[in-house]
Amino acid sequence: MLKYFFQRFLIACVTILILITVTFFLIQLLPGDPFLDPKLPVEVKENMMEYYGLNDPLYMQYFNYLGNLFQGDLGYSLKYKNLTVNEVIMDAFPKSVELGLYALLISILFGLTLGIIAALEHNKKLDFLSMFIALIGISVPAFIIGGLFQYFFAVKLHLFPVAQWQGFSYTVLPSFALALGSVALIARLMRASMLEIVSTDYVKTADAKGLSRGQIILRHQIRNAVLPVLTILGPLLANLVTGTFVIEKIFAVPGLGKYYVESMQTLDYTMILGLTIFFGSFLVVVNLLIDFCYGIIDPRIRTKKAGG
C-alpha cells in the first residue's frame, strides 16, 4: 500500500515537471508578446523586454523560472505589474474554493438524490422528470443558466444579490448555477450505476436471503453504485474549485478563473505559467487523494494493491 502511494507520488512529481516544461515552451509559440501596443516606440519596448527578462535566451529564462519556482516564487504578473502570481492565487483561490465546494455539495446532494430516484422509479414518471432535469443541466450552458438565475431571482424577485462576493447570500446563485451541470452528470451516472447493480449476483443473493428492499437499496445498491460517482468527484472537485470563467464573470466573483482566461488573452506569461502549474498540481493531488479514498471504500482495490 505504502509502496503504491510512493510510486503514485513520484509519477505525480514527474507529471508536474513535464507540465511546467511543456507549458513554458508552448507559450513561446503563441503569436505576439505581452506588451502589444502599436503606440510603443521600439526603444521603450526594448526597455520593457529587458526589465522583465524576456530578452534572455530561452533556456536561461527557463532555468531562472525553475529556480524561482523551487523557492515558491511564481514571479510578478506582466499585466498586473505590481502583483505577484503568488499574491493573486492566495487572494483569489479561497473564493474559488468556497464557490466550488458549495457547488460540489449541491451537486452531490441533488445529483445523488435525482439519480437514485430515477433508478428506483425506472421508466416511470419520476425517472423521466429526473432525467429531464438532468438533461437541462447538461445541455444548457452555464452563462444562460447564470443569466436566467440572476434575472429572475435577483433583478426581478430581489431574493438574492445580483452579483459580487460579500457574504453567504451572495454565494447562493453562483453556486447553484455552477452546480447544475454537475448535478446532471452525477444524476445520470448514479442512475446508470444503480440500474447496473440491480441485476448483479450479490443483489439477487441479498434478495434471496430475504433482506428487505430498503436494506438492499441502502446497503448493497447505493453503496456499490456510488463508486463510479466517487471516481469522478476528483476531477469534478478540481474542476469546480479552480474557478470557472463564465460563472465568475456573470456573478462578478473575484476568483481564479477570470485571471486564467484573461492571462491567456493578454499573454501574461508568468500568470499563465503560474496558474497552469498551480491547477495542474492541484489536480494531481486531488487525484492522489481520491485514490486513497477509493482504496478505503472498495476492499477489492485495497487487497489487490497490497498483493501487488
Next chain:
Amino acid sequence: MVLFRKSSWLLMLLLVVSFMLAACTAESGDTDDGKKEGIADDGETEQVLRMAMESEPEVLDPQVSTDTYSIIVNNAILEGLVRFHDGEIIPGIAEEWDISEDGLTYTFHLRETTWSDGKDLTAEDFKDSFIRLLDPETASAYAYIGYYVKNAAAFNQGEITDPDEVGVKAIDPYTLEFTLENPTKQFLSLTSFISYLPSDAEKIEEFGQSYSSSPESMNYNGPFVIDSWDHQESIVLKKNPNYWNKDEIKLDEVEINIVADNSTAVGMYETGDIDMVTLGREFIEKYEQSGDAEFYNAGTTAFLQYSYNGEVGEILKNSNFRNALSYAINRQGLVEGVLKNGSTPAERYIMPDTLGKEGLFAEEYPLSVFPTENDNEKAQEYLDKALDELGMTKDELPAFELLASDRPDDRIISEALQDMFDQTLGIKTEITILPHDQRLQRLMDGEFELMWAGWGPDYNDPMTYLEIFTASSTYNTTGFESDTYDDLINSASVEADVDKRGDLLFEAEQYLIEEGPMTPVYFESGAWAKSGSLQNVNRSPFGAEVDFVFGYFE
C-alpha cells in the same frame, strides 16, 4: 428505509416546487417592477457614490500604468500640476504657471500642501516622479509621453545617463520648471496625464515593485485615498482630509465595484446596487425609450484603414478607388440603423470636440469631405476612373480581406460595410474576425488589406490623431510614407505660433484624407445611465473616462 425514501421524495418535491414558484412569481413581478426602484434608493444626505468598472486597474503606480481603469482611479486619488475637468484645464497642485514666449519653458508655482500622510509635497516629488517615468529601470510603457521634455528621449533610451540633463528642475521646493524640445501646445494638459502624476519615493523605496498594490503601499495627494481594496472585487475610496481643495469635494465615499459583465452591471443598477452604469448595445434602446440613456463622446474616430503594401496595395493606393469605397458608405445609416449608440457620421478625421487654437478645432477649421449618406452615382464614377487608371476591369478586382476585431460592434459594422461595397459597387470583401490582441498583431506586422480600425486620443489636440500616420510612427504599418505629410507634421510640432500651427495641422488633415491610408466613418459615442440625483459626474474622451471627483447627490 421508508424514512430514507420519504426524505428523498421530499427533496425532489422541494426542488420542483421551488422551480415552479420561481417561474410564477417572476412573471407576476414583471409588471410592477420597474427600474425606477433602483434610483433614489439611498438617503439624500449620504454622499456615497457606488459605481461599477468592467475591469480592475492593472497597476496604480502612475509611472507604470497605462490602462483606462487605472486612469479613472488615479484621477481621484492623485493630482498633477493641473487637473483636467469637464473639458477644461484647472489649477491642480500648481496654483499658477508661466509659459515662456518661445513656448519652450513651463514654470509651475506649486501650492504648499501635503501628501495624505501629512508629509510635504514638493517640486522635488514631481521631478523625481518624472525622472522615474523615463528611467529605463522603470520600464514604463508610457515613457514616450515624456519625450516632449528636453533630453527625455535620450535619457530613456540610454544615450545619456545623467538625470540632471533632462529638462526638469526643482528650482525651489515650490517651483518646478520644464524645458521642452519643441514648443508643444498640448504640454500643459499633459501635466494632468497619468504618467506625470507624482509618486512617493519613500514608499517606492519601501515596497519596490509592489508599490501601489494595496492601500498601504502608496501615498495620495488627490481628493480621495484608497480605504480598502479587494482585488477584482471592489475599491473603496474615502475623502482625503489633507487634500488642499477638500471643501470642493462633496462625496465622502466612492465604492468602485469590479463587474466584468455588462448585463450584470445593468442588473446591479436596476436593483439599486450602483448609482450609474455604462450601457451595452443591447440595453441602449430600452433605456433610450424610457428617457434614461445619456450619450457621451467616446473620443474615437472609427475608420476603414488600407494597406498600400503588396499587390492589393497597388489598387488601394489609388485615391479614386478609395473614394469609390468612401462614397459607397452610408455613414448615417451605420450610426442610426446599426449602432444606435449616439455615434455621429464622420465627415472629416479629427474628432469635433478636439481643442484647436483657442476654441474647438472643428469650429476654427470646418471641413466636410464626405457626405453623411452614400452617393452611389459618385461612387460608381470614382470606381470607373480608378479602374481606368489601374487598367483593370471590375472582374479582375480581387476579393479584399476585411479584418476586424471580435468586439460586437466591430463585427456588425464590418458586415454592414461588406454589404454596402457589394450592393453599390459589386466589390467583394471577405471578413476576418480576430480577437483584439491578434488583430493588433496583424496590424503591427502590416498584414492586412482592409482593416476596421479607430483611434482614441491620448491628449486633447489634433496632433494625437495625425501623428500616427507619419512614416516613423510605430502605428503606421500601412506602407503610406509621404514626405509632404511628414513635413507638415514636423513643422507643426516645432511651431510656436498657434495660428500657423493650426493651419499646418488642418493642411495635414486634408492631405491625410486625400492621400492617406484611411477613410473616416464615424465618431464613436457610448451610452450610460445614472441616478437622477447624481450630479456633476462627467464622461470625457480625454483624461479619465469617468470623472466623479466633483460629483455629489442632490
